[in-house]
Structure formats: C-alpha cells, structure tokens
Amino acid sequence: MRRKKRLLTRRRRALRCAAAALVLLILAQTFLHTALLLPIQVIRRVEDQQGVQGARVVRRQWEPKVYNWTNLFYLTANDETVLFTNAYITARTWGWGGGHTVLLDCTAEKPIHAAQKLISEDTGPGKDYHCYGIHYFFFGRVDDPSIETAEIRLQVNPGYEGAAVENVSLGYLQLTVPIFQRNGCRYFLAHHYVAEVGLLRDGGNHVIGKDREGNTVTTLQIEETSYASTSVVKGPPKTAEERT
Amino acid sequence: MDRSEYCAQVLSHLRRLSRREREAVRAELEEHMEDHICALLDLGYDAQLAEERTMAAMGDPAEVGREMEKQYPRGWNVAAGAALILSIFVIFSALSSSYNRRMIGYAWESVVCRVSPPEPEEIAAGMFYRQEPYIPVSGVREKVDIQRNIGNDVLWIYRITVGDQDGVQTAEAAACIYDKIPGGLVSFPAFNELLVESQRGEQQVLCRQGALANPMMWNLLLRAPVRPGDDHITLRYDWLGETVTVDIPLPKEGVP
Numbered sequence: 001m002r003r004k005k006r007l008l009t010r011r012r013r014a015l016r017c018a019a020a021a022l023v024l025l026i027l028a029q030t031f032l033h034t035a036l037l038l039p040i041q042v043i044r045r046v047e048d049q050q051g052v053q054g055a056r057v058v059r060r061q062w063e064p065k066v067y068n069w070t071n072l073f074y075l076t077a078n079d080e081t082v083l084f085t086n087a088y089i090t091a092r093t094w095g096w097g098g099g100h101t102v103l104l105d106c107t108a109e110k111p112i113h114a115a116q117k118l119i120s121e122d123t124g125p126g127k128d129y130h131c132y133g134i135h136y137f138f139f140g141r142v143d144d145p146s147i148e149t150a151e152i153r154l155q156v157n158p159g160y161e162g163a164a165v166e167n168v169s170l171g172y173l174q175l176t177v178p179i180f181q182r183n184g185c186r187y188f189l190a191h192h193y194v195a196e197v198g199l200l201r202d203g204g205n206h207v208i209g210k211d212r213e214g215n216t217v218t219t220l221q222i223e224e225t226s227y228a229s230t231s232v233v234k235g236p237p238k239t240a241e242e243r244t
Numbered sequence: 245m246d247r248s249e250y251c252a253q254v255l256s257h258l259r260r261l262s263r264r265e266r267e268a269v270r271a272e273l274e275e276h277m278e279d280h281i282c283a284l285l286d287l288g289y290d291a292q293l294a295e296e297r298t299m300a301a302m303g304d305p306a307e308v309g310r311e312m313e314k315q316y317p318r319g320w321n322v323a324a325g326a327a328l329i330l331s332i333f334v335i336f337s338a339l340s341s342s343y344n345r346r347m348i349g350y351a352w353e354s355v356v357c358r359v360s361p362p363e364p365e366e367i368a369a370g371m372f373y374r375q376e377p378y379i380p381v382s383g384v385r386e387k388v389d390i391q392r393n394i395g396n397d398v399l400w401i402y403r404i405t406v407g408d409q410d411g412v413q414t415a416e417a418a419a420c421i422y423d424k425i426p427g428g429l430v431s432f433p434a435f436n437e438l439l440v441e442s443q444r445g446e447q448q449v450l451c452r453q454g455a456l457a458n459p460m461m462w463n464l465l466l467r468a469p470v471r472p473g474d475d476h477i478t479l480r481y482d483w484l485g486e487t488v489t490v491d492i493p494l495p496k497e498g499v500p
Contacts, residue, residue, distance in 0.1 A: 007268040010320035017327035024334045031351040031427035032344050033459075035337045048423075049459075051395040051431030051483060080484040093344075094337030107485045 036095040039087035043074045046085045046099040054078050058182040059189050066119055066135050067098070075139055075189050080107050082187065084117055084139045104140060111144030111218040114207040133195045138222065140207065142179055142186040147209035147217050150177045150188050155204045177207075246295065247277050250305055257309025260318055269312065277302065347459070351427045354460035357420050361402050364418045367463045381416040381467075383407015386495040388417075392488055394481055395431050397421050399490070401479070406470060406494050415442075415477045417466040417492050429459050437483040442468040443476060470494065 028035045059075040071088040082104040090097040104115040116138050122131040138152050152175040177190040209217045251273050284294035368378035383406050390401040403418035468477040481488040
C-alpha cells in the first residue's frame with residue numbers, strides 16, 4: 001500500500017528553514033568571515049588575528065564622520081593589551097566589517113601606555129592626491145594610580161592657530177583627555193580632528209600624566225606602529241554654502 | 245450541497261493557506277466525509293441520504309472554515325520567510341565577492357594542511373614575498389611531529405632537513421601555523437615574533453620571505469646555520485607575556 005505523504009506543519013517547516021539558515025550563517029562566519037551580523041563579531045575576529053585572548057570591551061564610540069554613519073570605534077582590553085579597532089557596515093563583506101586596528105602592548109611596566117591611530121580623509125593615491133583632513137585617535141591605559149589626568153601634546157607647525165577652544169603653546173597643541181575606569185583599570189580614548197593638513201607634525205606626539213595638583217608625573221612619547229595610519233577615500237567636504 | 249461544494253465553501257474561508265496546504269485540507273475533509281458516508285451506508289442508508297446526513301453532521305462550512313483558519317497562524321510562515329531571506333543573503337554574500345571566493349580556497353587549504361602539509365619546495369614555490377631566489381637545502385630530510393599552542397593557534401613542525409645551502413651547513417624546518425578551529429584566522433604576531441636560532445645562539449629573525457601565507461594558515465621555512473655536533477635548532481616566540489621555546493631535533497645522521 002502506498003503510504004500517504006504527510007505535509008509538514010508550518011512550525012516544523014519554519015524550524016527547518018531556520019536551522020538551515022543558521023548552519024549556513026555559521027559556516028559563512030567561520031570559514032569565510034563574512035556576513036557578520038554584529039559589530040562585536042568584527043572586534044572578536046580582529047582580536048583573534050592579533051593574538052589577543054579574553055579581552056573585554058571598555059569603550060565604544062560612535063564616529064559617523066569616519067568611514068560611514070554606522071562606524072563604531074571599540075577599545076577592548078585584557079591584562080596585557082589594549083586594542084583599538086573599528087567596525088562599520090560595508091558591502092564588501094555583506095555585513096559588519098572594518099578592523100582598522102592598533103594593538104598596544106602593555107606588558108612592560110610603565111605608568112602610562114599610549115598609542116595613536118591616524119585616519120586621513122583623502123582622494124586616494126593618484127596624481128591629484130588631496131587630503132581633506134585627519135582624524136587623530138589617542139588611547140591607552142594608565143597604570144600609575146597617582147595620575148589623575150592625561151594630556152596629549154601634539155607638535156604643531158608654525159602658523160597653526162587652531163580653534164578658539166584649543167590650547168596651543170610653545171609649538172604644541174595640548175589636549176586634556178578624560179580618564180575612565182573599567183574592569184579595575186583606567187583607560188583613555190581621545191579623538192581630535194584637524195581639517196587642514198600639514199599643520200601638525202608627523203610623530204613626536206607625547207602623553208603626559210599629571211597628578212591631582214597638576215604636576216607632571218610622567219611623559220611618554222607615543223609610539224608609531226606600521227598600522228597607525230589609514231586612509232579613507234572620500235570626496236571633498238561640503239562647504240558652508242553647500243550645507244545651507 | 246454535495247461534498248465538493250462543502251469543501252469549496254470551507255476553503256473559501258482559509259485565505260492564508262498555500263496551494264499545497266489547501267490541497268491537504270481538501271483531501272482531509274473529503275476523506276473524513278467519505279468515512280462518515282461509508283459508515284452510514286454500512287448501516288443501511290441509501291447513498292443520497294448518507295451524503296445529506298454527513299453534510300449536516302459536518303456543520304456550517306463558514307464556521308468550520310473560520311475555526312480551521314485559526315490552526316494556521318501566520319507567524320511561522322513569517323519565520324520561514326525570514327530564514328529563507330537570511331539563507332539567500334548568506335549564500336549571496338559568500339559568493340558575490342572575489343575576496344570571499346578566495347576565502348573558500350583558503351579555508352580548504354587550511355584544512356588540507358592539517359592532513360597533508362606541503363614539502364619545503366612547495367612552500368618556496370608559493371612564497372609571495374620572496375625577494376631572493378630560493379636555494380634549497382640539499383641533505384638529509386626527516387619527518388618530525390612537534391606541535392605547540394601559540395595563543396589560539398597551533399604551530400606544527402613536520403620536516404627537518406640538514407645539509408648544504410649555497411656552501412653553508414643549514415638546518416631547515418618546515419612548519420605550519422593554523423588556528424585550533426578549522427577556518428579560524430592565524431594571529432599576525434604568531435608569525436612576526438618567531439625567532440629561530442642555532443645551538444650556539446646565532447639568531448635569525450624570521451621575515452615574510454620565509455612564508456607562504458593566507459589568513460587561515462601559514463607555512464614557514466625556519467632556517468638556522470648549524471655545525472658538526474649540533475643536535476637541534478631552537479624556535480622562540482615571545483609575545484604579550486607568552487613565551488614558547490621549541491627545540492627541533494636534527495636528523496639522527498647529524499650534520500654532515
């Protein structure tokens with residue numbers, strides 16, 4: 001006798017479809033590292049690439065002006081490292097991508113560990129290369145408990161005037177950076193945008209740790225790494241007239 | 245009202261059903277009515293009366309239709325549709341870009357490498373960053389099987405060759421690094437921070453010239469000068485507080 005074919009219930013069909021989709025998603029994420037549906041998956045992938053294990057997110061900062069409006073910068077840390085990286089939605093990987101990264105090694109005993117990431121907005125390499133501005137990101141970990149405030153000191157070229165709120169003296173632009181505490185450690189993360197290129201000098205930036213009375217506890221030159229600068233290809237920024 | 249009219253009226257109230265579901269409902273109703281009619285025929289009813297009584301027993305087709313409609317909630321269909329869209333998205337994202345298609349190849353290579361790692365000549369032939377011509381080490385080759393965990397990755401040393409390389413007695417170990425989980429990414433530092441040294445401590449920093457790399461697997465050629473009497477070379481890794489030291493034994497025949 002021919003057995004009657006039973007029609008799947010809606011519930012069972014939905015569960016089967018969901019299971020198949022989940023398997024496909026896991027395969028794509030595991031083997032192709034694509035179709036990442038959450039920004040934290042990008043961060044974990046970068047940590048894996050950098051050999052950082054057991055890191056936790058200490059700061060997440062939305063910076064829509066860099067890359068695109070979905071762009072998030074993450075500061076993650078474990079006992080030995082602080083990792084600065086980003087994630088944004090991109091068509092290239094059909095989901096969250098990114099991972100422009102600077103890894104800060106904190107294994108040496110120092111009062112402050114600091115690193116920087118420069119992201120320039122430009123036309124891309126070519127004959128008509130033009131840079132419209134640079135985003136400076138400074139981050140690090142403060143290990144000396146006597147340090148209450150951190151100050152970033154950037155070398156500026158003659159002619160730099162800066163905005164009214166900027167503190168420029170003796171050829172240095174000084175940025176006071178708030179220190180925050182997370183998971184028992186103290187960190188800082190600062191963003192500074194310079195619209196005119198060539199006014200800040202490359203390299204030679206310092207971080208200064210100060211105590212409660214404002215006395216300098218330590219001064220440290222911020223190290224440059226090969227991953228410290230990235231270029232973002234963009235069109236020219238809108239003028240005030242265009243914006244209105 | 246006959247059976248087919250009754251079924252049509254019931255089905256007219258089931259708006260959210262697919263074609264296959266409609267057919268299943270129709271078959272179920274007809275089967276049910278058929279059973280009822282057969283039972284009445286067995287009791288001595290004539291065919292027309294049996295069908296009339298059956299229709300009456302089935303109840304109001306509008307009410308039956310409305311009640312059956314409740315048995316087919318839309319939520320599961322929405323869930324199935326969403327899962328289908330997700331599947332299409334994943335497949336499209338996996339195959340749409342050349343980068344992803346290359347990643348499929350890399351994933352495959354990283355799996356194959358665990359079973360059948362390449363010989364030193366194959367590594368040399370595939371090096372992307374090699375600036376100088378590869379001069380093979382001609383001499384005694386031996387299989388070794390040394391595995392060490394470096395962070396999330398596994399370093400596997402599987403060949404050691406000792407012999408002459410352009411007039412210099414050299415030991416060359418073939419190794420590969422891969423993630424513990426197939427398809428996982430290899431850490432950059434695992435590669436960049438490897439040092440190989442001879443028994444007398446002559447250090448040589450490894451650089452990209454010594455590797456055939458993809459994001460999921462690296463094949464390395466680790467070389468160090470050796471002298472007669474040496475019985476091993478040493479591999480060192482020191483990164484973020486993690487230190488790994490591996491002594492790679494030279495072939496039993498020793499340095500010629």
